[in-house]
Amino acid sequence: MAGESQTSDHNQRRWHHIKKLLERSGPFCHPDFEPSPDILDFIMNSCKVLVVGAGGLGCELLKDLALMGFKKIHVIDLDTIELSNLNRQFLFRKNDIGLSKAKCAVDFVNKRVPGCEAVAHHCAIQDFDEGFYRQFHIVVCGLDSIVARRWLNGMLMSLLQYNDDGSLDQSSIIPLVDGGTEGFKGNARVILPGLSACIECTLDLYPPQKTYPLCTVANTPRLPEHCVEYVKVIQWAKENPWGNSVQLDGDDPHHLAWVLERAQERANKHGITGVTYRLTQGVLKNIIPAVASTNAAIAAVCATEVFKLATSSCANMNNYMIMNMADGVYTYTFNAEKRSDCLACSNVTRVMEIEPEATLQAIYNKLCDDQDYMMKSPGITTIINGRNKTLYMASVKSIEERTRDNLKKKVTELGLYNGADILVADITTPNTLTIKLKFSELEDIEMTH
Amino acid sequence: MIKLFSLKQKKDEEGSSRPGGTQKKASAAQLRITKDLNELNLPKTCGTEFPDPDDLLNFKLIICPDEGFYRGGRFVFSFKVGPNYPHEPPKVKCETAVYHPNIDLEGNVCLNILREDWKPVLTVNSIVYGLQYLFLEPNPEDPLNKEAADELQSNRRLFEQHVQRAMRGGYVGSSYFERCLK
Numbered sequence: 001m002a003g004e005s006q007t008s009d010h011n012q013r014r015w016h017h018i019k020k021l022l023e024r025s026g027p028f029c030h031p032d033f034e035p036s037p038d039i040l041d042f043i044m045n046s047c048k049v050l051v052v053g054a055g056g057l058g059c060e061l062l063k064d065l066a067l068m069g070f071k072k073i074h075v076i077d078l079d080t081i082e083l084s085n086l087n088r089q090f091l092f093r094k095n096d097i098g099l100s101k102a103k104c105a106v107d108f109v110n111k112r113v114p115g116c117e118a119v120a121h122h123c124a125i126q127d128f129d130e131g132f133y134r135q136f137h138i139v140v141c142g143l144d145s146i147v148a149r150r151w152l153n154g155m156l157m158s159l160l161q162y163n164d165d166g167s168l169d170q171s172s173i174i175p176l177v178d179g180g181t182e183g184f185k186g187n188a189r190v191i192l193p194g195l196s197a198c199i200e201c202t203l204d205l206y207p208p209q210k211t212y213p214l215c216t217v218a219n220t221p222r223l224p225e226h227c228v229e230y231v232k233v234i235q236w237a238k239e240n241p242w243g244n245s246v247q248l249d250g251d252d253p254h255h256l257a258w259v260l261e262r263a264q265e266r267a268n269k270h271g272i273t274g275v276t277y278r279l280t281q282g283v284l285k286n287i288i289p290a291v292a293s294t295n296a297a298i299a300a301v302c303a304t305e306v307f308k309l310a311t312s313s314c315a316n317m318n319n320y321m322i323m324n325m326a327d328g329v330y331t332y333t334f335n336a337e338k339r340s341d342c343l344a345c346s347n348v349t350r351v352m353e354i355e356p357e358a359t360l361q362a363i364y365n366k367l368c369d370d371q372d373y374m375m376k377s378p379g380i381t382t383i384i385n386g387r388n389k390t391l392y393m394a395s396v397k398s399i400e401e402r403t404r405d406n407l408k409k410k411v412t413e414l415g416l417y418n419g420a421d422i423l424v425a426d427i428t429t430p431n432t433l434t435i436k437l438k439f440s441e442l443e444d445i446e447m448t449h
Numbered sequence: 450m451i452k453l454f455s456l457k458q459k460k461d462e463e464g465s466s467r468p469g470g471t472q473k474k475a476s477a478a479q480l481r482i483t484k485d486l487n488e489l490n491l492p493k494t495c496g497t498e499f500p501d502p503d504d505l506l507n508f509k510l511i512i513c514p515d516e517g518f519y520r521g522g523r524f525v526f527s528f529k530v531g532p533n534y535p536h537e538p539p540k541v542k543c544e545t546a547v548y549h550p551n552i553d554l555e556g557n558v559c560l561n562i563l564r565e566d567w568k569p570v571l572t573v574n575s576i577v578y579g580l581q582y583l584f585l586e587p588n589p590e591d592p593l594n595k596e597a598a599d600e601l602q603s604n605r606r607l608f609e610q611h612v613q614r615a616m617r618g619g620y621v622g623s624s625y626f627e628r629c630l631k
Contacts, residue, residue, distance in 0.1 A: 147533045150477055158474040200477050203536055204569060214559040215551070215591035237555050343477045379487030381505070386473045390502045395487050402502045423475055425487035432480040 015040060018069055021313055030315050039311050040069060044115070047310050048072045050136040052125060052152060054101040055079065056290050057142020057179050059091045060299030062105055065140075066113040068307055073109075073118040074136070076125055077102040088292035125152055133174070134159055140177040140306050142299065146206055149178065150344075153191070153199035157344045160194045166348075168194045175309050179302040182288050184326040186298035189336065190305050190316045193345060197319065197336035200344035205336075209286065224274035227263040228283040235262055250284035259284065294325060341430040349421065349434045356439040360391055360414060361407040363437075367424060375426040382422045384415040391422065411437065478534040482506060485573040495577055506530040509544070510577060513631055514584040518609055522547070522616045523631045526558075526580060528573070538567035541576060546626045548615035550587045550598035554624055558583070559593040596622060 022039040029035075049070050051061050054077035065073055081089070081096045081104060091108040092101070100122035110116050121128075125148055133139070133155050143149055153176065161172035176191040178199070191198050216222070217229045236248050241258055249255050260280045267275040281287060301321060308314045320336040323329070340346055350372075354363060360380070367378040379393035391406050391414060393399040406414060416422070418439040425432040475483075482505050491497070498509040510526045524547060529540040541563055542556040551559040560579045562571055592598030601608040611621045618628030 146536055150533070150536075154474060154477055206536065208567070209537060211564045213561065213565050213591065214557060215593050218553065218557075218559070218593050219595050234553070234555065234557060237557075343480050347480070377487070379483060381475075381483055383473045383475055388475070388479060388503050388505065390505065393487060393502075396489055396497055396499075398497050398499050399486075399502045402499070419472075421472055421474075423480065423483060425480075425484040427488055432475075432484045434475075 015069065022311055029313055033313050039313070043069045043307075043310055044071050046072070047138070048074070048136045049306060049310075050133070050139045051075045052139060052141035052148075053077055053143045054089075054091075054105040054120075055085065055142065055144070056088050056292070056295040057181065057299050057302070058101070059089045059105055060296050061140055061142055061179075061303055062091070062109050062118065064299055064303035065306060066109045066116045066118065068303065070306075070310075071115055071117045073116070074121065075102045075106050075118060076121040076123065076128075077105075078122065078124045088290060088295060125155075130155070130159060136174055138175050138177065138306055138309050140179075140302050142179050142295075142302070144180075146203075149199050150203075152176070153193075154344050156191075156193045157198065157347070162348065177302045177305045177309070179298040181290065181294045181298050184291055184294055185322075185324050186294045187320065187322045188298050188301040188305065188317075189320040190309070191319070195338075197338045198342060198345040201339040201342045202320070202336050221266065221270050221272060224263075224267060224272055224276075224279055225283050227266040227270070227272060227275050228259065228280050230266055231259045231262040232284060248284070250281065256281060256284065291325075294323075297323065297325075343431055347431060347434055349436050351436045351438050353438045353440050354411065356412065356418070357410060359408060359410055363411065363422070364392060364407060367426070373426075373428075375424070375428050377426060379425040380422055381425075382414075382416065382420065389415070476532060478530065478532050479505070481535055482530050482573070488572070489574055489577070491577060492581060495581065510580070512581055512584060514581070517585045518587065518612045519547075519549075519584045519616070521631055522584075522629050524584070524629065528576075535569040535571070538563050538571075539573070539576065541580070545629045546615070546624075547629070548594070548597055548612050548621050548624075548626060549583070550589050550592045550594055550601055551583050553593045557593060559591055 018040060019037075023035050023037055025033065025035050047070060049065060049072065051058055051065070051073060054062065054075050058075065058077060062073065062075060077100070079101045080098055081092045081101055083097055086092055086094065089101070091105040096104045100120065102120035102122050106118040106120035110118055139152065139156065141149065141152060156174050156176055159172055159174060161169040163169050173193055173195065176193065177188070178191065179188045180186060190196070212226055212229050214233070217226050218234060221227055221230060232248060236259070240246070242255070248259070256277070260275070260277055263275045263280055267273065305316055308316050317333050318335050321331060321333040323331040338345065352363070352366065354366070364378065364380070367373045367375045377394050379395060380391040381393075382389050382391060390399060390403055392403045416437060418437065420437050422435050422437060423432050424435055486505055489497070494513050494515050496511045498511065499505070500507065500509070506529070508528050510528060512524045512526070514520050514522060523545070525544040527542050527544055531537055531540065541558055543552050543558055544556060546554060558580070560576075560583060562575060562579050587601060589598040589601045597608065597611070600611065615621050615626035616628070616630050618626060620626075
């Protein structure tokens with residue numbers, strides 16, 4: 001019996017500090033904040049958080065969120081554990097090498113943090129559809145890939161719903177908290193899809209991939225990197241050491257050894273030193289050394305923002321924080337601005353009403369003649385059963401010839417339906433527009449009202 | 450500020466879908482390339498070919514220069530636009546064997562905007578003009594085919610003869626070139 005009261009006492013004490021934040025007001029609270037014991041209950045029993053990535057940032061995030069009281073956490077990562085992860089991805093042990101990062105991280109945290117019900121998904125983010133992403137209140141990501149960030153960003157944008165008056169339905173917003181690190185540098189940001197700057201708005205903030213002029217690489221190498229790049233770009237394609245269809249794989253030790261040897265030969269020929277195993281691997285895989293403390297700091301910022309979003313206890317950062325610990329510690333937070341011509345978040349779907357029997361030509365004419373559009377030479381595409389389909393594009397001769405016949409067809413013959421989206425590009429608009437087709441009701445149905 | 454907590458206590462369970470919400474959304478790369486292609490303003494010496502008109506991410510550009518060393522030739526370039534477009538440039542290869550200082554025999558092209566000087570504001574059109582310029586003004590300063598570059602610098606007439614021979618189909622040095630005259 002003494003044991004039981006001890007556990008309940010422990011449970012009381014466990015949330016003691018969190019409760020101080022959630023059950024009383026304070027000078028730093030948001031003015032609209034209403035303290036309540038229900039908020040902790042929401043965090044623990046209702047709030048679903050998706051953690052994308054279970055690597056350097058992901059392990060930290062998962063630990064931080066679980067210890068804050070979040071229980072309904074899902075984790076996605078398609079990677080498996082490697083030896084070189086173990087210095088900082090502290091939820092993994094040597095025995096876990098080769099196993100799924102998501103599964104191991106989730107098993108560890110569920111075992112270590114009582115009550116935590118994290119769920120693992122060992123797959124790519126692209127393997128899930130809207131139904132999966134819609135179930136979450138908040139998405140937080142620790143990714144190392146720009147493509148994955150852009151995909152996730154696009155997914156959350158596509159979940160936005162608009163009211164009939166064109167205003168955004170706030171209940172359809174799933175906030176995205178994004179962290180990233182590179183050596184001693186890191187950033188964290190909060191994105192409210194449709195309301196604040198998104199990944200695509202600030203795409204130019206990502207540094208371009210390091211590339212070397214091809215002619216330098218080919219003829220006048222000066223750096224050890226040039227030698228590796230030469231073998232990667234030119235020599236591999238020329239010699240195809242593993243046959244024509246085998247792409248260079250930076251994770252394959254045999255490939256790496258082959259590249260290293262050739263790069264060293266080239267370096268010797270040009271009197272260059274410094275081509276090592278590590279450098280070769282670095283150039284092939286674009287490796288930037290990961291620093292555990294940078295991950296910990298950035299993940300802590302992200303987890304704090306998730307907590308603020310979930311509880312409304314405090315205003316979120318506005319909205320982009322950078323941190324540089326290379327020389328002392330420097331941080332700065334600024335308001336990244338939403339771009340009015342952003343491809344992802346300003347691409348609000350417009351509605352076009354057409355007859356169910358209408359042809360593609362009728363849509364084309366509407367786009368050119370209608371006061372709302374007045375386009376010059378609209379190119380029309382769509383997505384049917386997950387595949388892109390070019391409906392008509394006048395400006396590219398080779399496509400025009402092969403899509404001309406579509407103009408005569410009825411929209412239903414082309415696979416379009418009531419509520420289908422078409423994508424329209426034209427010189428008169430800064431971006432490709434998404435237009436939802438709405439079939440006008442037949443007249444006799446209207447008469448019966 | 451959004452009050453997430455009061456806004457939606459319970460989320461829909463997984464798998465629930467709203468009507469009309471099932472059509473896959475176009476990626477930002479797809480939206481952007483559609484725009485690029487729709488506004489493609491090709492010089493009269495250039496044309497495109499789409500093996501699959503539904504796939505706007507993979508296509509060919511054909512350049513038939515009407516002046517300069519390469520007049521009368523027909524050169525095919527393949528464009529592969531990746532999911533990270535326009536953050537990363539398209540991958541462009543020359544599929545026609547050509548004796549050119551800035552194009553090697555594997556079809557690699559040395560054009561600054563295809564690598565180190567690529568910017569997301571550039572478009573497919575910028576690349577087309579860049580490639581066309583390479584045929585009008587081969588640049589021996591940045592060689593990829595060093596032999597051709599040296600020759601252009603030291604003996605323009607010989608270079609011109611070799612370009613002609615390569616375009617008619619034949620050997621220049623130890624390399625064989627397929628005929629590519631129009």
